Amino acid sequence: MTPAILADLQHRHAEPHRAWHNWARISAMLGMAEEVSHALADRPAFILAVMFHTAVFDRGVPDCAAQSIALLQRHLGRAMPPHMLARAEALIQAVLRQEPPDTEDPGLRADAALLLDLDNAPLGESAERYADYEAAIRHEFAHLPEERYRMGRIAALQMLLWRSRLYLTDRFYLDREKRARRNIEAMLDRLHGD
Template identity: 75%
Template sequence: MTPAIFADLQHRHAEPHRAHHDWARISGMLAMAEEVSHALSDKPAFILAILFHTAIFDRANPEAEAQSIRVMHRHLGRTLPRHMLARAETLIHAVLRQEAPETDDPGLRADAALLLDMDNAVLGETAARFDAFEAANRHEYAHLPDDRYRAGRIAALQMLLWRDRIYHTDRYWLEREKRARRNIEYALVQLEGR
């Protein structure tokens, strides 16, 4: 990965409509990945997925996911093996759709579970950090009026609570599950005006 590619990604992640999906978040996910690098099936593809999954980010743009993948291929398609890019693409789809890929590859499933948990790690942060995330999330949905945002956010948070587990991996489940559920329940009270 060249300095020019990193500079491009940092520039993209500095766009003013990003309040949570910025370079600080990417750096945090890279640090989390380093902590579990021994458990990754394909570290290079995993890192690519972190770097590029929100290369294009706009909550009002339904094509952002496909465009992010195109940015990755444009930057790296001629220099990296096709299988590595395909694996990174599968991981990007997993995190953006918030569901593990259907695959017979246990390593890919495990990597996707870790990436999903890293993406949702903020849900299990301290109450203050979770509140800051909620405020940033609202900023990123600035194109929606309050009533539509509130209804959508309530539905999204409620669906998280309905899961048996928010976190897929034991590591994140043990560290963050209880706090995430408390944070989400508190957010729902605020959003519903209870």
């Protein structure tokens, strides 16, 4: 990746409407990815997906993932092998849908599960860090009135609790699942109490 592309990504992630989906988050995800790099089927595609999955981000724009993929293609379409770009695109789509792709490729499914767990890692942080995450998410939805945001957030968090597992990989499940559920339940109590 060239310095110009990296600078463009950092510039995009510094947009003022981003409180959570910023470069600090990308850096944290890259750090976590490094810890589990031995488990990745396609490390370069995985790293590209981390770096580009929120390259275009605005809560008011419905097709940000498609625009992020288009940006990936514009920046790296001629420089990277087509199969690597296709895997990165599939991983970005998995984050958008919040589920691994329907594929016969076990490596792609495993990488997608790990990327989803990295994306959802903040749910299982300490209560204080989780509160910071929730505050940042609220900032990114600043365009919504409080009541509308509250109802939408309650629905989103409740849907998470209905999942049989928040984390798809055993590593994250064992380390974060219980704490994540406690964090979400506590936030739901607060939202219902407001």
